[in-house]
Amino acid sequence: MAPRSVLTWTGALVVLVTVTSVAGLLDPRVYQEETANWALQAQGQDVGNLLAVVVLALAARRWAAGSAPAGLVWLGTLLYLVYAFVIYAMAVHLNYLFLVYVAVLGLSAWGVLVHVPVLRRSVVLHPGEGARTWPAVALVAIGVLFAGLWLAELVPATVSGQVPATLTGAGLVVNPVHVIDLSVVLPAFVLSGVSVLRGREAGLFWVGTWLAFSVLMGSSIVAAMVLTTAAGQSGAVVPAVMVSVVVVVSLVAAWAHLRGAALREPGG
Incomplete structure (x- = not known):
């Protein structure tokens, strides 16, 4: 069973995240200092955050009712919120x-x-052998894919000294997404997946959690790209179709992996 603190934590986050998302989507003052491109990306994140609120609340209720997979999804949603709100706190004007x-x-x-x-x-x-292996491979592949995409943009820029168009369009000095992904998130994807492939039990805990994170993050990226495309803004690096595929693969892999989770028996 989930500790009582989970429902308290969840209630507070549901209220606060909903407030920020609704304000960001409806109040022009929130992003008035941002470039049009960065404001639209932020609003895409707001849409993703509303999805995360729903997932967080449902996962908390299911965990409280005794669902072990729901506890890991709840944790993955918290990781997504950490990621998203580092960006809001550091890369949106006061x-x-x-x-x-x-x-x-x-x-x-x-x-x-x-x-x-x-x-x-x-x-x-206790996932079956297939549910151990292919979700881990999927997580590693997603990590390598996005690392390759970011490095393909950043390495030429650092060599040539020319600022990428995605930064100038967003009005940023550096993109916090690149920083967080390359320093923390994508290495976590790869290390967790490789740990499972090498037969280390510690990685099993994190694979499903990071896959749940990947579903939410990919969904927010798709929302941002839809908004920027609809507004005629350029600067999208990753094709929406590719990210949509990542979301679907992450969702199926998370389901396959997490259905092998169970709560430990008392005294076990």
Whole structure:
């Protein structure tokens, strides 16, 4: 069963994230200092965040009812919120939501730190051999794919000294997505998947969690690309069809992997 703190944590995050998303989508003042391209990308993230709120609430209820997979999905959703709100807090001009951004970032980050040990103690994973292998391969492939895409843009730029068009279009000094992905998220994808492929049980805990993260992150990217394309903005690096495929693969792989999760018996 989920600790009581999960429902409290979830309730606070649902309220705060919903406030930021609705304001970002409906109030022009929120992104008035951003370039048109970056504002549209932020609104795409707002749409993704509303999806994350629904997933977080449902996962919390299912975990409280005794579902081990739901606990890992809940954790993956928190990781997504950490990622998203690092960007809001660091790469959006100061506005009246700034302290709310910081509050969501803090609650999400501390939620991960507090509840990872709880889940590690209470969840056991016994996926079949196929459900161990191909979700791990999918996670590694997604990590390598996005690392290749970002490096294909960044390496020529650093060699030539010419700022990429995606940065000038967004009005950014550096893209925080590149920083977080290349330093934390994509290495975590690859290391978790490789750990499972090498037969190390520790990786099993993280594969499904990062795949759940990948579903939410990919969905927010697709939403952002739809908004920027509809507005006639350029600067999208990753084709929407490719990201949509990543979302579907991540969703199916997460389901295959997480259905082997169960709560440890008391005293077990």
